[in-house]
Amino acid sequence: GRVCARRALAGLGVPPVAVPAAPDRAPVWPPGVVGTITHTPGYCAAAVARADQIRSVGMDAELRDRELAPGVRRLVGLPEEWADCARLPATVPWAAVLFSAKETIYKVWHPVVGTWLGFHDARVELDPDSGLFTARISPARLDAAPVPDPPATVTGRFAVDADVVRTAAILLPR
DSSP states (O other): HHHHHHHHHHHHTOOOOOOOOOOOOOOOOOTTTEEEEEEETTTEEEEEEEEOOOEEEEEEEEEEEEEOOOOHHHHHSSSHHHHHHHTTTTSSSSHHHHHHHHHEEEHHHHHHHHHHHHHHHHEEEEEETTEEEEEEEEOOOHHOSSSSSSOOOEEEEEEOOEEEEEEEEEEEEO
């Protein structure tokens, strides 16, 4: 993942630089840069942008056949989300898509707000026709945010191939 990050930074014209991990394991990007890293067995990626053009970026990758134990399902998804997933075409591993979307939402939220965003703090809707997901952040989490104008909605994309589920989202500057 860090190799991908350095390559992405080079694509922005940033001189070679280390991308260390913060105590919470999040990448520490050079000043003026936002970015994200993801990896899962057999796949890794990074994306970066200039902070004056993109407020935040997040992405995640999960193995397509990742199964979620019942206890993990309760931790990750709201009952309404699982009910929505049950109505979607069974040809897609919606549990992996939902989990990946929630990871992406956290990666977009945390650099902007600086606080934890729990799995149940965002209500995700998946659109199988467009490949889009929309997350609405809970009003309680928005009210508790220590920054003005925290993102109330995050919209991103998902893609599923034979092996990997990928999700990504950006926040544009205010």
